[in-house]
Amino acid sequence: MKQNLISNHVQLDESGKLIHLLGLEGLPKSQLLDILDKASNLLDNNGNLKKSKALDDMSVANLFFEPSTRTRNTFEIAAMRNSANVINVDLANSALKKNEALMDTMHTLKAMQIDMFVIRHKQSGLPHHVAQHLKGVSILNAGDGTNAHPTQALLDMLSIHQHKPNFKDLSVAIVGDITHSRVAHSDIHALKTLGVTDIRLIAPKALQHESERCDTVRCFSDMDLGLKDCDVIMVLRLQKERMLEAEIPNEQEYFENYGLTSERLKLAKKDAIVMHPGPINRGVEIDSTVADCDQSIILQQVTNGIAIRMAVMQILAKNS
Amino acid sequence: MKQNLISNHVQLDESGKLIHLLGLEGLPKSQLLDILDKASNLLDNNGNLKKSKALDDMSVANLFFEPSTRTRNTFEIAAMRNSANVINVDLANSALKKNEALMDTMHTLKAMQIDMFVIRHKQSGLPHHVAQHLKGVSILNAGDGTNAHPTQALLDMLSIHQHKPNFKDLSVAIVGDITHSRVAHSDIHALKTLGVTDIRLIAPKALQHESERCDTVRCFSDMDLGLKDCDVIMVLRLQKERMLEAEIPNEQEYFENYGLTSERLKLAKKDAIVMHPGPINRGVEIDSTVADCDQSIILQQVTNGIAIRMAVMQILAKNS
Amino acid sequence: MKQNLISNHVQLDESGKLIHLLGLEGLPKSQLLDILDKASNLLDNNGNLKKSKALDDMSVANLFFEPSTRTRNTFEIAAMRNSANVINVDLANSALKKNEALMDTMHTLKAMQIDMFVIRHKQSGLPHHVAQHLKGVSILNAGDGTNAHPTQALLDMLSIHQHKPNFKDLSVAIVGDITHSRVAHSDIHALKTLGVTDIRLIAPKALQHESERCDTVRCFSDMDLGLKDCDVIMVLRLQKERMLEAEIPNEQEYFENYGLTSERLKLAKKDAIVMHPGPINRGVEIDSTVADCDQSIILQQVTNGIAIRMAVMQILAKNS
Numbered sequence: 025m026k027q028n029l030i031s032n033h034v035q036l037d038e039s040g041k042l043i044h045l046l047g048l049e050g051l052p053k054s055q056l057l058d059i060l061d062k063a064s065n066l067l068d069n070n071g072n073l074k075k076s077k078a079l080d081d082m083s084v085a086n087l088f089f090e091p092s093t094r095t096r097n098t099f100e101i102a103a104m105r106n107s108a109n110v111i112n113v114d115l116a117n118s119a120l121k122k123n124e125a126l127m128d129t130m131h132t133l134k135a136m137q138i139d140m141f142v143i144r145h146k147q148s149g150l151p152h153h154v155a156q157h158l159k160g161v162s163i164l165n166a167g168d169g170t171n172a173h174p175t176q177a178l179l180d181m182l183s184i185h186q187h188k189p190n191f192k193d194l195s196v197a198i199v200g201d202i203t204h205s206r207v208a209h210s211d212i213h214a215l216k217t218l219g220v221t222d223i224r225l226i227a228p229k230a231l232q233h234e235s236e237r238c239d240t241v242r243c244f245s246d247m248d249l250g251l252k253d254c255d256v257i258m259v260l261r262l263q264k265e266r267m268l269e270a271e272i273p274n275e276q277e278y279f280e281n282y283g284l285t286s287e288r289l290k291l292a293k294k295d296a297i298v299m300h301p302g303p304i305n306r307g308v309e310i311d312s313t314v315a316d317c318d319q320s321i322i323l324q325q326v327t328n329g330i331a332i333r334m335a336v337m338q339i340l341a342k343n344s
Numbered sequence: 345m346k347q348n349l350i351s352n353h354v355q356l357d358e359s360g361k362l363i364h365l366l367g368l369e370g371l372p373k374s375q376l377l378d379i380l381d382k383a384s385n386l387l388d389n390n391g392n393l394k395k396s397k398a399l400d401d402m403s404v405a406n407l408f409f410e411p412s413t414r415t416r417n418t419f420e421i422a423a424m425r426n427s428a429n430v431i432n433v434d435l436a437n438s439a440l441k442k443n444e445a446l447m448d449t450m451h452t453l454k455a456m457q458i459d460m461f462v463i464r465h466k467q468s469g470l471p472h473h474v475a476q477h478l479k480g481v482s483i484l485n486a487g488d489g490t491n492a493h494p495t496q497a498l499l500d501m502l503s504i505h506q507h508k509p510n511f512k513d514l515s516v517a518i519v520g521d522i523t524h525s526r527v528a529h530s531d532i533h534a535l536k537t538l539g540v541t542d543i544r545l546i547a548p549k550a551l552q553h554e555s556e557r558c559d560t561v562r563c564f565s566d567m568d569l570g571l572k573d574c575d576v577i578m579v580l581r582l583q584k585e586r587m588l589e590a591e592i593p594n595e596q597e598y599f600e601n602y603g604l605t606s607e608r609l610k611l612a613k614k615d616a617i618v619m620h621p622g623p624i625n626r627g628v629e630i631d632s633t634v635a636d637c638d639q640s641i642i643l644q645q646v647t648n649g650i651a652i653r654m655a656v657m658q659i660l661a662k663n664s
Numbered sequence: 665m666k667q668n669l670i671s672n673h674v675q676l677d678e679s680g681k682l683i684h685l686l687g688l689e690g691l692p693k694s695q696l697l698d699i700l701d702k703a704s705n706l707l708d709n710n711g712n713l714k715k716s717k718a719l720d721d722m723s724v725a726n727l728f729f730e731p732s733t734r735t736r737n738t739f740e741i742a743a744m745r746n747s748a749n750v751i752n753v754d755l756a757n758s759a760l761k762k763n764e765a766l767m768d769t770m771h772t773l774k775a776m777q778i779d780m781f782v783i784r785h786k787q788s789g790l791p792h793h794v795a796q797h798l799k800g801v802s803i804l805n806a807g808d809g810t811n812a813h814p815t816q817a818l819l820d821m822l823s824i825h826q827h828k829p830n831f832k833d834l835s836v837a838i839v840g841d842i843t844h845s846r847v848a849h850s851d852i853h854a855l856k857t858l859g860v861t862d863i864r865l866i867a868p869k870a871l872q873h874e875s876e877r878c879d880t881v882r883c884f885s886d887m888d889l890g891l892k893d894c895d896v897i898m899v900l901r902l903q904k905e906r907m908l909e910a911e912i913p914n915e916q917e918y919f920e921n922y923g924l925t926s927e928r929l930k931l932a933k934k935d936a937i938v939m940h941p942g943p944i945n946r947g948v949e950i951d952s953t954v955a956d957c958d959q960s961i962i963l964q965q966v967t968n969g970i971a972i973r974m975a976v977m978q979i980l981a982k983n984s
Contacts, residue, residue: 135966326455
């Protein structure tokens with residue numbers, strides 16, 4: 025794998041404690057397992073979440089420079105269930121084009137006694153930049169450019185763990201636009217950390233650049249070959265604006281080559297699980313019958329997403 | 345009355361308990377009175393509302409597909425006064441054109457541990473569709489198309505009850521665009537359930553289609569005749585976009601024929617009360633002096649609206 | 665100073681208690697000091713804020729008719745830290761062009777059991793109009809036209825007091841568009857009330873109309889002269905839309921004549937403090953090195969802003 029230019033080292037303090045969550049590359053396995061454990065404990069036997077008073081005295085700000093109602097809602101709900109005050113900073117009218125103005129805004133919000141910042145930004149590495157320059161607060165990366173989406177990967181790991189506890193022996197297939205997917209990048213790092221040795225990336229040739237970056241994953245442009253006997257199928261959302269770039273003429277053709285259908289699902293192991301970060305494009309990257317079948321754990325992923333975000337907030341709050 | 349194609353039967357479970365609030369047609373009188381009772385008890389002697397811990401452990405999502413800051417605020421305030429977590433789902437950018445995508449969003453929000461959904465949608469019957477297909481949550485209809493607006497009608501009944509406890513003997517006039525008004529439809533159902541036998545609908549001929557649907561109400565196009573000796577006057581808001589359709593040339597002409605003036609108010613009983621769902625168009629459907637006179641209970645309706653919504657949420661939370 | 669046509673007298677009840685905060689003109693010194701005291705007590709030794717239960721049973725509505733995410737956030741955070749319910753009323757789509765419709769909205773929100781209204785409006789005197797006509801609620805002026813911004817001035821006074829406790833002996837320079845600045849107007853009233861006798865206004869000739877209104881302040885168009893030996897420098901934000909009006913050809917020229925640079929800062933006393941209401945335009949009204957230097961207390965002002973707003977809310981809640 026090529027050197028990643030964006031380093032996550034500031035997320036650990038000198039004693040190795042997690043003080044920000046920026047990415048999963050370089051996060052020790054023990055810490056990753058710790059997050060999964062804590063999240064598990066937030067779920068009761070029916071898979072429901074209890075409220076916690078862990079952040080009773082804290083304030084969390086959601087800073088979404090890229091619009092994403094859905095992901096913002098999950099962080100908002102996680103913060104509320106932790107009893108934190110939550111503030112959604114409206115960035116629609118903000119002309120924070122220069123990093124300087126952005127940092128002024130961040131310093132100002134910190135001075136307003138915000139303890140934790142959830143940041144989504146189209147610029148890879150931006151949450152890292154903020155974490156490096158704004159002391160005394162916790163930064164939670166909610167997706168930066170094509171770089172990382174660590175809470176999504178953590179909830180994916182929790183979801184896999186609930187069905188397939190033994191990571192080492194798993195065959196995991198990731199299907200879709202690997203090149204541009206921060207979800208895929210974070211998932212690959214997490215899977216490697218947890219000891220998965222059979223990671224398969226299934227994508228059109230034009231979206232396989234990741235192959236050059238990885239030495240322990242295999243790339244497939246033939247979906248049928250890639251799915252053979254795997255335990256976990258992680259379907260990525262097709263970003264329509266990437267289609268042209270990837271020389272995909274239309275959604276129909278994408279579905280024919282890379283849509284997960286019932287037939288294709290049969291190529292995987294009988295008890296394989298199907299995952300998707302949502303929202304799903306039915307009939308594009310996944311067939312409706314597969315999305316709704318017993319092997320699909322897509323909605324369970326959503327609930328796990330709240331648990332993971334609550335857990336990460338609790339850890340950062342404790343270490344701050 | 346013609347068969348209503350949208351059925352509210354799913355709002356009661358097999359044992360007859362209220363598990364959603366979709367509409368007032370078919371809601372047993374005992375349940376309707378129960379809601380009014382519970383709401384009354386939330387008001388102190390000065391007509392003020394206390395906070396409650398009833399929904400302390402629950403999360404409510406506001407889903408307003410039609411913009412209505414005002415009604416959304418009432419549900420938000422009611423949920424907060426019940427100590428619930430409240431989340432306003434931003435639907436401005438959501439391309440939920442297909443019901444399929446909408447249901448995926450609903451399932452996702454449920455997986456995020458939302459317990460109760462407040463839904464406003466321009467499509468009649470949409471909250472019913474959701475209630476039928478999304479198990480384990482409570483649906484509160486905040487207005488669907490031209491079909492129903494049950495909490496508005498409930499607050500109207502509570503407001504009438506505070507001044508005229510004996511429903512049976514009342515003469516109630518509803519003035520305005522009855523045809524397209526979900527408020528009027530729900531009010532008529534509630535009034536009938538409570539035993540009101542003299543319901544009068546006052547509207548231009550073009551807006552009297554409701555007459556065909558009702559056999560126990562009388563229609564008037566002459567406002568003076570309709571108001572004669574009535575106890576309650578419910579003025580509807582003029583939806584300006586409906587004017588053309590109703591062959592109303594302009595607001596001035598509407599006011600001349602159907603605006604509630606001091607003179608016209610004198611045709612009703614001396615102690616008649618004046619109601620309006622708000623926001624009022626002064627000088628269009630109601631004269632300023634009438635809106636602000638002692639017989640007007642318009643602001644009391646607003647406070648009752650919070651009490652009713654709190655009460656409904658408490659009942660649904662208990663029955664869920 | 666010319667007669668101010670907008671009177672703040674309704675902010676005190678007959679017994680002289682503060683029941684609204686509309687402006688600082690006419691606010692007795694004892695009351696002003698009382699607010700500063702209460703705010704001071706909300707800050708711990710490290711300058712951090714604790715949460716309070718003071719408004720546990722109350723609801724606060726933010727009504728921002730002018731967009732200002734930043735100031736709205738400070739009031740939202742202050743209300744939340746006081747344990748109040750907070751509701752942001754979305755006014756983007758509201759057609760409240762007539763005062764009549766605005767007052768109907770206010771009465772409606774009051775009937776929804778809102779106890780306190782934070783109002784920002786481009787029309788000078790609007791919060792005063794509301795306070796006069798809406799009984800039984802508290803009005804907090806968050807900036808009205810070019811008239812007043814009392815919480816900003818209060819936080820400025822608290823910030824000065826933390827560094828220079830003896831107001832009487834201070835020389836205070838205010839730099840920028842004094843004419844149109846509600847911040848400047850409120851600061852001048854507060855400084856006078858607190859006994860400051862050397863107030864200097866530094867501005868281009870075209871923006872010095874204030875000079876005619878004041879008899880106890882001195883105006884300077886030469887910045888170097890105005891800054892000489894002063895203790896406090898309050899830099900105003902350049903409103904770009906005012907530049908043409910003030911015959912300022914461009915930002916660069918403004919900076920050359922009125923930008924606060926390190927060189928100019930040396931003309932003030934050695935321990936002079938630098939203040940700015942934010943957000944700062946680096947390189948326009950203030951040089952980056954000055955904004956970030958040890959003499960700058962800009963971020964401390966932000967924290968004090970939360971303390972002041974919490975304190976004012978607590979006083980109004982107690983007196984309501």
